[in-house]
Amino acid sequence: MQTRTPAGRTGRPRSASADAAILAATRQALVELGWSKLTLGDVATRAGVAKTTLYRRWSGKNELVVDAVAELFDELSLPDRGSLAADIEGVVLQFASILARPEARSGLMAVVAEATRDEALRERIRASIVDRQKRLVLAGRSRAEQRGELPPSTDPEESARTVDLIFDMVAGAVVHRTLVSAEPADEAWVRSFTRVLLQGLAAA
Amino acid sequence: MQTRTPAGRTGRPRSASADAAILAATRQALVELGWSKLTLGDVATRAGVAKTTLYRRWSGKNELVVDAVAELFDELSLPDRGSLAADIEGVVLQFASILARPEARSGLMAVVAEATRDEALRERIRASIVDRQKRLVLAGRSRAEQRGELPPSTDPEESARTVDLIFDMVAGAVVHRTLVSAEPADEAWVRSFTRVLLQGLAAA
Amino acid sequence: MQTRTPAGRTGRPRSASADAAILAATRQALVELGWSKLTLGDVATRAGVAKTTLYRRWSGKNELVVDAVAELFDELSLPDRGSLAADIEGVVLQFASILARPEARSGLMAVVAEATRDEALRERIRASIVDRQKRLVLAGRSRAEQRGELPPSTDPEESARTVDLIFDMVAGAVVHRTLVSAEPADEAWVRSFTRVLLQGLAAA
Amino acid sequence: MQTRTPAGRTGRPRSASADAAILAATRQALVELGWSKLTLGDVATRAGVAKTTLYRRWSGKNELVVDAVAELFDELSLPDRGSLAADIEGVVLQFASILARPEARSGLMAVVAEATRDEALRERIRASIVDRQKRLVLAGRSRAEQRGELPPSTDPEESARTVDLIFDMVAGAVVHRTLVSAEPADEAWVRSFTRVLLQGLAAA
DNA sequence: CGCTAAACGAGACGGTACGTCTGGTCTTTAA
DNA sequence: TTAAAGACCAGACGTACCGTCTCGTTTAGCG
Known part of the structure; x- marks a missing residue:
């Protein structure tokens, strides 16, 4: 998995590909389920990502959907x-x-x-x-x-x-x-x- | 609570005031909580009504809010x-x-x-x-x-x-x-x- | 499902059979998994009961296991x-x-x-x-x-x-x-x- | 930090003081939290050590606590x-x-x-x-x-x-x-x- | 002296369970 | 029959740890 240089110095850097995968999965879920039935757990699964990874980058459903x-x-x-x-x-x-x-x-x-x-x-x-x-x-x-x-x-x-x-x-x-x-x-x-x-x- | 004569003859008649109370409670909840945090249980409590009464009249949250x-x-x-x-x-x-x-x-x-x-x-x-x-x-x-x-x-x-x-x-x-x-x-x-x-x- | 008379008057009474099913499921899970890998979600599933039903009766894993x-x-x-x-x-x-x-x-x-x-x-x-x-x-x-x-x-x-x-x-x-x-x-x-x-x- | 000679030849030797610090931190955490709320991440933090260092020496919580x-x-x-x-x-x-x-x-x-x-x-x-x-x-x-x-x-x-x-x-x-x-x-x-x-x- | 290789800290990763909350249904007694 | 009450099943919530993994950074012994 590709990575990008983080702001800080130490620790494992965040995966850059995860962001794109999550946003794409969000759009796919919006198509299939609509906003109210979209769940962050489902988005994470579609993106092949853990829920924690998603919450580390976005604070909630609204912010995620805005970006998507x-x-x-x-x-x-x-x-x-x-x-x-x-x-x-x-x-x-x-x-x-x-x-x-x-x-x-x-x-x-x-x-x-x-x-x-x-x-x-x-x-x-x-x-x-x-x-x-x-x-x-x-x-x-x-x-x-x-x-x-x-x-x-x-x-x-x-x-x-x-x-x-x-x-x-x-x-x-x-x-x-x-x-x-x-x-x-x-x-x-x-x-x-x-x-x-x-x-x-x-x-x- | 006041009642009105229903179509049928027997049994306890539906409360007429319940409808108005529920719609008013819905609007109040919309003001205080917004749509996504509005819950039907909360609306029922505000209206002084059981959840079943609410579901007997509206099929769900969306329909209720449209009417309200x-x-x-x-x-x-x-x-x-x-x-x-x-x-x-x-x-x-x-x-x-x-x-x-x-x-x-x-x-x-x-x-x-x-x-x-x-x-x-x-x-x-x-x-x-x-x-x-x-x-x-x-x-x-x-x-x-x-x-x-x-x-x-x-x-x-x-x-x-x-x-x-x-x-x-x-x-x-x-x-x-x-x-x-x-x-x-x-x-x-x-x-x-x-x-x-x-x-x-x-x-x- | 059998029921027993509750303390209060109104509302659906708690299921008596649920208690027995949960305790039996707990013992079964203890046999198969041991205490540390026993999860309340799994016990609920084994008992054919929702997690909320379990938490309504016991405050946590320890209390449940003591009774079991x-x-x-x-x-x-x-x-x-x-x-x-x-x-x-x-x-x-x-x-x-x-x-x-x-x-x-x-x-x-x-x-x-x-x-x-x-x-x-x-x-x-x-x-x-x-x-x-x-x-x-x-x-x-x-x-x-x-x-x-x-x-x-x-x-x-x-x-x-x-x-x-x-x-x-x-x-x-x-x-x-x-x-x-x-x-x-x-x-x-x-x-x-x-x-x-x-x-x-x-x-x- | 003091070190002891490892079994192998090359590479940085393991810190000897880390073992003692980890065991002491484990006992301290047992006092304050008890076994079930003791987490290895917390023990590592108390010992001033990374989680990886702890896992390099013990395979899990049970083994660590036995030694402590x-x-x-x-x-x-x-x-x-x-x-x-x-x-x-x-x-x-x-x-x-x-x-x-x-x-x-x-x-x-x-x-x-x-x-x-x-x-x-x-x-x-x-x-x-x-x-x-x-x-x-x-x-x-x-x-x-x-x-x-x-x-x-x-x-x-x-x-x-x-x-x-x-x-x-x-x-x-x-x-x-x-x-x-x-x-x-x-x-x-x-x-x-x-x-x-x-x-x-x-x-x- | 510099080289090599393991250990180090930091922290992100995929998972799993937590205990809570809500949705909608069902079952009781009272009116 | 409807009402109020509240238990029921189902499942998502956002959090906490797990044990693993990748980083960049020491720190020893050997050449």
């Missing part, structure tokens, strides 16, 4: 489709396709629910998932400015507010469509939604 | 504030204020998370909560048509699609703002959001 | 073999044959060892096992007095001291012979031992 | 008090005073209990503790023969049987009095016991 789900969103990218509207449609479709995967659906919503009572968990979600993907909004605007589709932003505070609003509207609408209304966020829906969003932003 | 949360949304109404934009701002603010309550936050998100793996639960949520509140969107549009702010709708299918889109955007954005971004959906934010939404709908 | 072992000694009796010496030989042989059983050996010594650090356990052992069997010494003396082999006891305190001494000598010697020296306490040994004991008591 | 307890009995000696009876009283009192120490009580009984299911451990106990102390019985008889209190022994086999019987009676009675009856083996008790034992042996 966060990795899923790293595959998001901003494809260059020629126009701002098309770029946004593209990334919204990618987001919808991730949310269509069962490990993302039940994992993400469950930790968000738990986070309503746990400030530390909320912060962990924001750091690992939300803020991490705001890069997409920023990249989209910067590319649109280069194309001349948008004027260069002047007021940075106003700009940040707009980024947050866009993010809440995009993520919120896709999540609600997918998970609550339980309808697919397909191309037609994404096109309608994107048109409303962009026209509204342009007019406001 | 659904009652919260019945207080939503569409105030007449003079214009479509103002009406929408009003109802969005009401929605945000409900979501600010802890029993709604953790209860709602948790059952939505569970529903990702449970078709029957998803249907129950849609019936008890979502579809039940679409009346607000319909009432808003009908009032706007009467005021002449909107032309009368012609294509009923197109109309239903628009209602769904509005609902996903409103509910999704408020939920994401409140629970994920963990920022308050205050008047300023609601005004910005409403403007983008209405302008976008008008242009599209 | 105590039952073994209830089969001791004082056979009438015609003379004091022969009676004593008989009961010592019975005692040795119980100690030859593996469930008695490892169970008894282990709880005695634990009792060195646990006053409550020591008291439980004395009440359940030791004092309970002093009846044999008393019965033996009373029968010997009736036969005229011993004069009637006069000083009750002196008499109690003698009973204790006899008990310590008999039980101690048999236990040490059987468990420490690991030699069988067979008829020859018992005869030698009994002769020394009785002659010594007679002379002193 | 065996050292306690090496301080037994046969004082010359002028007569056989007095000599025996003296050594029985010494034995009782060792058994009054908590590290001896819980340690000794626990390993005896374990030994009921472990032939190798039983042999180790007999070699390290029991047979090692039979020297006291032999020394006592030889001194009594020199004094003329006893005739010289003729039949060696008969003689060995008697030594074993004496040992079982003495050790058994003191252990039972101390650990099971939980009464002190004080001078008065020892005198009563010794009188019965010697008179019995003399008569038989």
Whole structure:
């Protein structure tokens, strides 16, 4: 088993492969069982790891699931489709396709629910998932400015507010469509939604 | 404890007050403990009721919480504030204020998370909560048509699609703002959001 | 499953058959595994009972084993073999044959060892096992007095001291012979031992 | 840290002081925790030694405790008090005073209990503790023969049987009095016991 | 002197049992 | 028949030790 250099000096170093195996096992268990029937003992067994090894790295189910789900969103990218509207449609479709995967659906919503009572968990979600993907909004605007589709932003505070609003509207609408209304966020829906969003932003 | 006449004739009748006591106890437990630490035994104790009584009426934790949360949304109404934009701002603010309550936050998100793996639960949520509140969107549009702010709708299918889109955007954005971004959906934010939404709908 | 009337009024009564099944399973596990490898989870499984049922009745491994072992000694009796010496030989042989059983050996010594650090356990052992069997010494003396082999006891305190001494000598010697020296306490040994004991008591 | 020459040739020699530190730490832990709550990790920590060092020298908890307890009995000696009876009283009192120490009580009984299911451990106990102390019985008889209190022994086999019987009676009675009856083996008790034992042996 | 090889401390590893808690069911007496 | 009470089975929880294993680090004797 491969190892990595630990912070401290002495003692057997932690296995690096164990982390990856545990996160992969967590996602697999989310697919098969969902969040509420996922048990850490089962995850450990699937990962070929002892329960103690799992608890040595994560303090509980919520933290583990956040990390397992966060990795899923790293595959998001901003494809260059020629126009701002098309770029946004593209990334919204990618987001919808991730949310269509069962490990993302039940994992993400469950930790968000738990986070309503746990400030530390909320912060962990924001750091690992939300803020991490705001890069997409920023990249989209910067590319649109280069194309001349948008004027260069002047007021940075106003700009940040707009980024947050866009993010809440995009993520919120896709999540609600997918998970609550339980309808697919397909191309037609994404096109309608994107048109409303962009026209509204342009007019406001 | 008061009783009501049951359908059948013989035997001890079911207590009518038990239902209300159980739902109230459930909301109280959601406030204090959150969904994941809420136990049915504890709810029964708080309600002054035996566990068997609880199981006789609800099949499990999820169903109970859905009913307990659904009652919260019945207080939503569409105030007449003079214009479509103002009406929408009003109802969005009401929605945000409900979501600010802890029993709604953790209860709602948790059952939505569970529903990702449970078709029957998803249907129950849609019936008890979502579809039940679409009346607000319909009432808003009908009032706007009467005021002449909107032309009368012609294509009923197109109309239903628009209602769904509005609902996903409103509910999704408020939920994401409140629970994920963990920022308050205050008047300023609601005004910005409403403007983008209405302008976008008008242009599209 | 049979039940017995509980102290309280309401609620499902405890299963009486569970007690017997658990004690029997404990003895079986002592035979197969010994004290240190006996686990309460395994005992529960053998008894066809949930762990909670076991913990509801006994507070831990030691208390359970004391009760399981105590039952073994209830089969001791004082056979009438015609003379004091022969009676004593008989009961010592019975005692040795119980100690030859593996469930008695490892169970008894282990709880005695634990009792060195646990006053409550020591008291439980004395009440359940030791004092309970002093009846044999008393019965033996009373029968010997009736036969005229011993004069009637006069000083009750002196008499109690003698009973204790006899008990310590008999039980101690048999236990040490059987468990420490690991030699069988067979008829020859018992005869030698009994002769020394009785002659010594007679002379002193 | 001091070292002793090992059997092999090369490599770092084992630390001699580690053995003593470990045995002392074991006895200390027996006093504070008793056998069942004594853990090898804790003993290693107390001794200022790594767990691996401990396992390099002893194969497990039982072997370690046997060695730790065996050292306690090496301080037994046969004082010359002028007569056989007095000599025996003296050594029985010494034995009782060792058994009054908590590290001896819980340690000794626990390993005896374990030994009921472990032939190798039983042999180790007999070699390290029991047979090692039979020297006291032999020394006592030889001194009594020199004094003329006893005739010289003729039949060696008969003689060995008697030594074993004496040992079982003495050790058994003191252990039972101390650990099971939980009464002190004080001078008065020892005198009563010794009188019965010697008179019995003399008569038989 | 440096080389070699075993012993050292530290601590992570896969396991196993702990004693507790919860979920959902069942069995009693009382209303 | 329903209610309250509480025992029941099943199984997950998070912790503690077990005995083993890998590290990097001494520390002796031999060349």
